[in-house]
Amino acid sequence: MSLNNNSAAADIASSRPAGRDLQRLAILSTLMAFAAISTDLYLPAIPSMSAALRAQPGTLELTISAYLIGFSAGQLFWGPIGDRFGRRLPVALGLVIFVIGSMGCALSGDAWQLIGWRVVQALGACASVVLARAMVRDLYGRDRGARMLSTLMTVMAIAPLVGPSVGAQILAIGTWQAIFWTLAVIGVLTLAALFTLPETLAPEHRNTEPLGKAFAAYGALLGNRRLLGYAGAVGFFFSGTFAYIASSPFAFITFHGVTPQLYAILFAVGIVGLMVANQINARLVGRFGSDRLLAIGATGAAVTGVLVALQVLTGLGGVWGFAIDTWLFVAMNGFIVANAISGALADFPTRAGAVSALLGAFQYGCGVVGSGLASVFADGTPWPMGWVMALSGIGCLACALLVRADRSRVAG
Structure with a gap:
């Protein structure tokens, strides 16, 4: 994409109605926050999960490490997929995998099943994060892109602020499984919202x-x-x-x-x-x-x-x-x-x-x-x-x- 195309994209983005910008901001922020909400929401439940699954001390902490490893490695898969086929379809597939992983976590009968399903969760969630950043690049130039990413990161920083509190409230009225069912619902709702966004990578700009x-x-x-x-x-x-x-x-x-x-x-x-x-x-x-x-x-x-x-x-x-x-x-x-x-x-x-x-x-x-x-x-x-x-x-x-x-x- 040339510098002229970058400028044109920025001009188009800046000319859209403020309401559309707020909608885009909300959806992209949610996509980028999946790394945080997938972990922060269930942190308060780790002790009760460990007792319920009869896990050895320290085993449930591996659910965090396993997630980070899957999240890190999975991004290397989704990046070229997004450059080849556009952003929206791979993000949608990632959200489907995330929902399946969240349901698997909720249905896990022991700690190692939970750790395995956390890896599946991560492989799906990372598509949202890596390609949401690429979508910002599609829409904005260098400095405006940095400004938009700063705004998005400010919004997504709310997740670690409120995530543990929300998880604790879910745990107060339900079981630890309810937290993962909640994450599955969040994935489904985000998938529905995704299709209100246009595809940001035009076919002529894709890597063929x-x-x-x-x-x-x-x-x-x-x-x-x-x-x-x-x-x-x-x-x-x-x-x-x-x-x-x-x-x-x-x-x-x-x-x-x-x-x-x-x-x-x-x-x-x-x-x-x-x-x-x-x-x-x-x-x-x-x-x-x-x-x-x-x-x-x-x-x-x-x-x-x-x-x-x-x-x-x-x-x-x-x-x-x-x-x-x-x-x-x-x-x-x-x-x-x-x-x-x-x-x-x-x-x-x-x-x-x-x-x-x-x-x-x-x-x-x-x-x-x-x-x-x-x-x-x-x-x-x-x-x-x-x-x-x-x-x-x-x-x-x-x-x-x-x-x-x-x-x-x-x-x-």
């Missing part, structure tokens, strides 16, 4: 090469320095973010002695900070450009990651010093993820689905690595989480600087 060749093209994409910079920035940042998500309950509740209720509030404040940063990014990206704001966010991640490590090492500021430093790190998401994704998609307009899949695989794959490192090196203190966040922030900055250096080299 055989799928085998399209899958093989991942190797060529990985050889692009700037794409590696964008993917690395997202991957390193999510490594630190998932280390925080995995370790923060222990760090706040066990180590610092806060109540579970206060922990929920402190965690929510971090999500609110992310939402605010996304809105600031949406307002500034047209003025400063997505690559510059990515570099600013990566610098913030490196600085705040080091501050987290120093805080957990020295204990300076106690629980509030720890909370503020981690809030600031999480908030950098608002300047890193949308800008990295938008920049990468703009560089490869005919492979937007494959590029979005590659970024998503880096994002969640590195998240598994970050959370795993924090768990493997756990020593009774938040220190392992701190050094993972510090190294992740520094790695994120190095990758963002690689993007800037490569763009300057090409421009020169």
Whole structure:
């Protein structure tokens, strides 16, 4: 797709009625939120699920790891499919698989069945996320795409804020199976809403090469320095973010002695900070450009990651010093993820689905690595989480600087 086509798409998108834009925003936000709602909704039910299924201690936690692995790998399948056949049909197929997986979870008779069906859930849900990002690329140019992604991420950040509370309410009036039946209903309703959207990838802009060749093209994409910079920035940042998500309950509740209720509030404040940063990014990206704001966010991640490590090492500021430093790190998401994704998609307009899949695989794959490192090196203190966040922030900055250096080299 040429730059003129990009501009035309943006002009068409901007000329549509505000009501249609709100409808599109709501549906795309729901599609992108499937990663969060699929897990956050059932977190409060894990203890009762473990007892009901007579699972060994720690086994039910594997439902999260299995989901992340399936979600990460599945995106690599759906990306080229979306570039070849358009966005709407693959998303619809993914939603059908998600509904089947959710029903399988609800009907599971033991923990390992549940873990298996969670993988099926993930393979379906990831189609919604990876191709929703590609749909944004179809409709908007680089900087406006970054602005739209920031807005979408602000809306989808509501899911981790309210998901556990909604799951707890469902559990209060029903069994843990009701949560998965609810997810199945959400999948069906989203599938119905999907068909109110037009197909965003016109036939003349689709990648017509055989799928085998399209899958093989991942190797060529990985050889692009700037794409590696964008993917690395997202991957390193999510490594630190998932280390925080995995370790923060222990760090706040066990180590610092806060109540579970206060922990929920402190965690929510971090999500609110992310939402605010996304809105600031949406307002500034047209003025400063997505690559510059990515570099600013990566610098913030490196600085705040080091501050987290120093805080957990020295204990300076106690629980509030720890909370503020981690809030600031999480908030950098608002300047890193949308800008990295938008920049990468703009560089490869005919492979937007494959590029979005590659970024998503880096994002969640590195998240598994970050959370795993924090768990493997756990020593009774938040220190392992701190050094993972510090190294992740520094790695994120190095990758963002690689993007800037490569763009300057090409421009020169």
